[in-house]
Amino acid sequence: MKIPFSWLKDFIDTDMPPERVAEILTETGVEAGCEVFGNDTPGVITVKILSNEKRVGTEKLRKCVVTDGKRDYTVITGANNALTGSCALFAPAGVTIEGNEIAHREMGGVTSEGMLLSLQELGVACQDEGIFLLDDNTTPGCDGCEETGLGRERIIEIEATPNRGDVLSVRGLGREIAAVLGIEFKDRNYALTEVGLEELPFEIDDSSAHRYRGIVIKGAVVKPSSLLVRLRLIKSGLQPINNIVDITNYILYQEGQPLHAFDLSKLKGNLRVRRAIDKEEIKTIDKEVYRLAPGDVVIADDKSAVAVAGVMGGYDTRVDNETSDIFLEAALFDPGDVRRTSKRLGLQTDSSYRFERSIDFDRLESAQNLAANLIVSAGGGKIEKLFNSTPQPYSPKEVILKFSEIERILGEPVEGEKAVQYLSRLGIACKMTDKSLTAAIPAFRASDIERPVDLIEEIARVQGYNNFAPSYPRIPSECFKVNQSFLFESRTRDFMVACSLNEVVNYTFLDEKSCDDLGVTPPEVAISNYLNINHSHLRTSLIPGVIHTTIENIRQGIADIAIFELSTCIFTNHEEKRLAILVTGKEAGGFGFKKGKISFSTEEAWSFLKIKRIVNNYLSMLGAPAVEYRVEDLSFLHPYESAKIVVNGQETGFFGKINPGKADFLDLPKDLWLAELKLSFISRDVHEKTADKAGYLYNIFLSAKGRAFKELPKYPSIARDLAVVVDEKLDAETVIGEVRRCAGLIEDVNLFDIYFVEGQKKSIALSIVFRAVDRTLLDEEADALIADIVKRLKKKIPDMTLR
């Protein structure tokens, strides 16, 4: 909300610069900034328009003669509101406006000796149509900027927290400034100037409003508002419309009380405040048609709804240039009612904004009286009828605050008398006893201050938060526990970084199509009010994200990519932390020495076995006991170059090359490898622990901590090599596994050579280490063991031969 400082000065007397006032407001809880209104433009003067004639041969241009009281100027203008007799702002030739000097200009045989100005041209952000008109009785020849406050007026802009509806007006902010500066708040109450009012026929559904008051004014004349009103509205960021509408806005801003003016002649029969009928429609003054719901509160005549209560008035009953009889409404609608309606209709107005944040119950009458008086004094007419109903009156609340509570919350005592003094500055009257105070909460703070702790905040606020010296608490240690999952994630991240991988963070959001395109598991959870159609769902895999990152980087000309992401995947009933890895392009090589010569080993490409190294080393680092790799059948992976990762018999992820078809489709390199591992399970159930879920590496990490020392060998080992020839499609692990399964004494089996031989066969060479715990093995024993192994292999792999 923007408020001109000069308007605030109607309520406070201070010599303090507005910038400092804004700073103090910020420091005491109302965030405020301060800016200058428009540009100070020396040389701009006020003029009276003496004549106005259309230029022959041009569509839009008009020739005017204006006077500054001393001399006349001829000026060409495109504005169609430069009417004879009105006063305006004028820049004679030679004046510089926003860096451009106004010069004499020749147009169709006429020399224009300056420029009639709009406020926009003087640096004011507003919607101007034509030039800016001053009051008709303005003295010509005065300093135009002085007259309007351009470059002089300071505008205070505040952003109030949702609990501070009380500062959303000039008067309210004035009261707040007075309280925090400790100066006088100049307040006034207004009574209606007219007497002898009649009762207006009106019906009110008691649940629909806390208070409703209507005034009928007859015989008003609709015209532009005075310069003072228009300028104050413009400075507050509002657009002047006419004297009636402007006064309702003026009072809304000054007093914080929303008002609405109906054209009485357009209302049919009796008025009532009621709940809307299902599917009832209303066209509001923004010319939109809204469909209402039964919870909405409306003001209606005999025919239809004429206003959405607290939100916006109806188009058909609006005040226009022909209006002379007015029904002026001031009401207190329920904050929740107004908010629900405003939210549902997607229509927030100055009025609904204030209703949601509660309005000063005690101020309605005075504010409406002032509005009625101003309408009559500016536009003529007579106040004739009144309707006044208070179905839900406000009863002042009392809150008792024990002084000991102040110290318990804030950490240091505040003297009772001081507390009472602080609160009374805020308009909260207190009675004091030895040990406590009783505060009477005024209506304007009723929605915010309900409990002792709310009073404590107010006391701390006035004393100044920064006047409380810090103290340094002992952290309770009985509740400390090491968070293993934080350590687990930290170690995982550090490991990946040490493996030359770079961490990325992608959005949790994606759309179904990107999962479809890739062939990863579809999302399970959709966002009902997504921001962006591409972000309509929540991921169940990190793969689409790292693929997206890769596509974007390749687009940026970066081809060598080695990345990982450690983030959450979202499922219907749970969440999972996962780790994804993606590598493509080259892994850096470097210089090497061979026989005294420097050689440059060309950059090395990534490969299946390099990804396997990362995965396998990571699993060893976590202490995974039994890791198996099985053939994977995920559609986005290469069917013959991908593996399922099975730890302790549980599937925990996969890795492999991208499916060449998918790579083509996504315009990605075919030499691209991916991995995804399931790290931990996160339950939505408060009572379910995450650690004890099998199938997650976090569980492995925790269980790997339990280990016992094994005796070191006392006797030497004996090694034998064995080379077998098998079908080339037989996995090495099949042979190694069979060897391992031979009973006893095998300590280790190492694969050291594979080569392909004729007849679609391959030779697999193994080094087998035997050791007995209780003696030194003899050569003959080792030979016998090898013979056993060969026998077993022949039985299990019939076409195997020895090399």
Place this chain on the structure above:
Amino acid sequence: MNPVEELNNLREEALRELAGAEELKVLESLRVAFLGKKGKLTTILKSIGKLPQDERKETGALSNKIKKELEACIKEKSSTLKASSLEMKMADERMDITLPQHGSVTGAAHPVNSVLIEICEIFISMGFSMAEGPEVDFEKYNFEMLNFPEDHPARDMQDTFYINNELLLRAHTSTVQIRTMLVQPPPVAIIASGKVYRKDADQTHSPMFHQIEGLMVDRAVTFKDLRGIVRILLDNIFHKDIPIRFRPSFFPFTEPSAEVDIGCTVCNGAGCKMCKDSGWLEIMGCGMVDPNVFDSVGIDPLRFTGLAFGMGVERIAMLKYRIPDIRMLFTNNMRFNLQFRGLR
């Protein structure tokens, strides 16, 4: 020639030749030639027995003396030659130590996670425990139990993504406060961190961002303690005695509530574009746990008090590293991410 003369000649010859030996091979052949089984000196020594008794003693003593001298000389020469040969061999292996390393360079953690972990570790060192919760959470943990009344404009402070009537994407990590207090009676001293979501996207707002949040509940935790904890935190994230300002604010789940500003890290308070000429930068929110929150989790607000604080990790990363646009943090352009190598 008498044997003494012969011996002296032999000695001179041997010393001359040894002095000229430049290779270990030559040295070895000289040793064999003079001191070997059939060496010249050995031959003389063998013949001493044939000499007359009176010459025998003198000649024997002299030849032994020469033998020892030559042996010592060969030993010394040998070690000199060995050293210089090793030196030559090593010189041959000279490495250009300025060549680049072999293999790929270390990776980089994401700057947001680097900052997040840095802050978490500050609190862990202080004795706080880490707590966590899901990103899709119940509406009641995100709003209701945190004292956000239904139909109250406080709900607009976090424009929230909804899944359905019951579930939403958490708008703050404060959900973890509720989750923790529901299962753990006081005392509580926890830190929660992670992704949070709000319907907001521009230069300084991302629909997904990270928060860190702390909560301490015990008997006699006070607002002054909150001021102390915040001071320690900001001293450690930024620098000791960084200017700090508490401003009254409003969060439904704390009362009193405060926003915390630090002296602008760009202009040191003189006023600049970054701080909009105020000299201050908003850095975090905090306050004393609202009694309604305690009521909602079954903790007696008359026996316990609590302090809570929370901050946006991206905001801190942007301030620390002068990153102008929050969106840069999530585009994952490698040229951007790699600038932050070594932060973790």
